[in-house]
Amino acid sequence: MAPLTHFPTRPAADQAADWRLLADVVSEAPVPLWVIGPEGSVEVANRAAVTFLGYRNDLDLVGGPSHELLHRNRLDGTSYPPDECPIICAQGLEHRGQEWFVTRAGDPRPVHWSTRRLNDTGATVLSFTPTASDAVRHRAEARLRDSAPASAPLRSRAVLRDGLYAIIHERFADPLFTVADLAAEVHVSVRSLQALFADVGRSPAAELRRVRLEFAHSLLERGHGVQTACQRSGFLDAGSFGRAFRRRFGYPPSQVRPPEAGS
The missing domain is CATH 1.10.10.60 (Homeodomain-like)
Known part of the structure; x- marks a missing residue:
């Protein structure tokens, strides 16, 4: 039996360049992208997400609690517990739905959202787009x-x-x-x-x-x-x-x- 073809490992410098390119693509993607860590904190917020929510840059968001930053309260001003949030409660690989996110200035914005769990890391990728409303x-x-x-x-x-x-x-x-x-x-x-x-x-x-x-x-x-x-x-x-x-x-x-x- 012929030996399996061996693909040499790419040099570390090339791998680092690949990661920088991937980070740039995520940052500049036109769709808001948001990565929620296993503990519920924001690990990545791309430029579109930052702009949509009215923040200055991702430094205002990364490390903060995802649920509270997206919609701390319900639209009538009452508390919105994380364990009642469909994004937090989504189980499995992929889910989607509709929600209202709240900007830094306090303005409600209706969105369609989808999540996908990254099994290797325990993180969740959240993407969202404005609804017709x-x-x-x-x-x-x-x-x-x-x-x-x-x-x-x-x-x-x-x-x-x-x-x-x-x-x-x-x-x-x-x-x-x-x-x-x-x-x-x-x-x-x-x-x-x-x-x-x-x-x-x-x-x-x-x-x-x-x-x-x-x-x-x-x-x-x-x-x-x-x-x-x-x-x-x-x-x-x-x-x-x-x-x-x-x-x-x-x-x-x-x-x-x-x-x-x-x-």
């Missing part, structure tokens, strides 16, 4: 910057509320989506959610219903039937849809007509 957050922040200065707590609540509106717009067509689901998605209680909307004189249930009804109205104006508008806007039955529609617009859905051409 983050575009709404950027627009909200721009409006807030252009308006009269607000206190930090009020500003954070306004940004969070914009993120909640984005989730409503993403999920209203699901008839099983409720205010309780909205609260669970951002890890706050229904009462805290109600308090956030009470700031602007509304309720989360009323806002969810408003979005559904306005979408249904737009479908009817485009010539869709009442049953189609009911189903596609997230109502479970035509009876409750008709009653809610009449209360909102003052007439039944059957009276909506497409606008005349040229009007």
Whole structure:
């Protein structure tokens, strides 16, 4: 039997160069990358992660507690124990989910995250990207910057509320989506959610219903039937849809007509 081919070990200088290249690639990767050590501390935070979270450089993060740096508290201000965090509790090689991270300035940011356990070291690689709701957050922040200065707590609540509106717009067509689901998605209680909307004189249930009804109205104006508008806007039955529609617009859905051409 022919002997196995022997590949000589690369010189130490070349290996060191390879590690420097790998470190540079991780540092400059466009996706935020974050390495959590076996004890829960941050071992690596690349430039994209540092920028996303609003820190000056990785020295502000490396060595610190990962969970506390990402989301020390829940969005309603209550304590967020590490043993309830899905990132900390993820077991196995690979997991993914959605969370809200909080920047150094205290602004909540919705993210999709994924983790992969590095078996040899016990460390975990975390990557995360903004959700579609983050575009709404950027627009909200721009409006807030252009308006009269607000206190930090009020500003954070306004940004969070914009993120909640984005989730409503993403999920209203699901008839099983409720205010309780909205609260669970951002890890706050229904009462805290109600308090956030009470700031602007509304309720989360009323806002969810408003979005559904306005979408249904737009479908009817485009010539869709009442049953189609009911189903596609997230109502479970035509009876409750008709009653809610009449209360909102003052007439039944059957009276909506497409606008005349040229009007």
